Amino acid sequence: MAPTVPAFTPLQASLWLTLCGRALDNRLPLPILGDKMADEIVRKVDYDYKKLRIPSGSVISIAHRAKKLDEVAQRFLARNPDGVGLDLGAGLDSRVLRITPPPTADWYDIDLPEVMAARQDLLPAEATPHGISADLTGGAWLDSLPTDRPVVAVADGLIAFLSEQEMISLVGRIIDHFPSGEIAFNGYSTFAVRMQKIVPVAKVIREVTKFPGFNDPKTPERWHPKLKLAREILCTREPEVDRFPPFLRLMNRMSAPSAAVSRLGNTILVYRF
Numbered sequence: 001m002a003p004t005v006p007a008f009t010p011l012q013a014s015l016w017l018t019l020c021g022r023a024l025d026n027r028l029p030l031p032i033l034g035d036k037m038a039d040e041i042v043r044k045v046d047y048d049y050k051k052l053r054i055p056s057g058s059v060i061s062i063a064h065r066a067k068k069l070d071e072v073a074q075r076f077l078a079r080n081p082d083g084v085g086l087d088l089g090a091g092l093d094s095r096v097l098r099i100t101p102p103p104t105a106d107w108y109d110i111d112l113p114e115v116m117a118a119r120q121d122l123l124p125a126e127a128t129p130h131g132i133s134a135d136l137t138g139g140a141w142l143d144s145l146p147t148d149r150p151v152v153a154v155a156d157g158l159i160a161f162l163s164e165q166e167m168i169s170l171v172g173r174i175i176d177h178f179p180s181g182e183i184a185f186n187g188y189s190t191f192a193v194r195m196q197k198i199v200p201v202a203k204v205i206r207e208v209t210k211f212p213g214f215n216d217p218k219t220p221e222r223w224h225p226k227l228k229l230a231r232e233i234l235c236t237r238e239p240e241v242d243r244f245p246p247f248l249r250l251m252n253r254m255s256a257p258s259a260a261v262s263r264l265g266n267t268i269l270v271y272r273f
């Protein structure tokens, strides 16, 4: 018998969008990410992903941004094998299995208690080397983390659900806790905020999104004096576009020359401190 679909609040249930997006990418003839574990979980709980009405363009965006964030974390931990990786708002994602960090690094997945309980039920233990059940808008979750090792913190799909002030405090607490590191997340533009109000796929998260969005990738530099933009990844210019279906590939190729147009789509922002 299939395990029952965990009972989540609308905020927690936002994880189905990204999980199902990655699962559906895995079923494509040419997957962008190829996340077999996401596919396995969706099949295991027999989740009715059709009700989310995720368009094929969003499936690819979700998979693509996960791949780019994987690369940021993987490269950081390859350069800093004693480092600490954090997946902020990890949902049911098994990122650590995709990036296989060096054995000397430590990986932490953080999400709300109900989500972390579901991870234990649905994911193999190796997918959560260290799990922290916590509300990221509080500070206590950092107490058990080392203070003397470099950190890479990735937040895939989290930013939309925090207010700007909550995001600023979260970033500030990470910077004040660790000696150095990188913080990376998918960009959330004011255009994306406007689209959320109208596109059907965003219906399930509309009531729980709070972030106002920003367009200038340097905006977060104002959040903390130590925070500096290290890299803006415009996904239209990334090599995976070659594997996109023809229409999406064409749209990306046409957008790629303009940073402003590219920012209307998928971007990954990487900051260092």
Ligand SMILES: C[S@@+](CC[C@H](N)C(=O)[O-])C[C@H]1O[C@@H](n2cnc3c(N)ncnc32)[C@H](O)[C@@H]1O
Binding pocket: 011, 012, 013, 014, 015, 016, 017, 018, 019, 088, 089, 090, 091, 092, 093, 110, 111, 112, 115, 134, 135, 136, 137, 155, 156, 157, 158, 161, 162
């Ligand atoms: C869109 S989902 C993304 C999940 C995962 N990163 C992925 O890519 O599948 C957003 C996640 O952020 C978590 N989240 C939102 N606000 C949070 C908070 N204040 N503290 C901890 N987790 C939070 C939700 O529970 C959910 O799992």
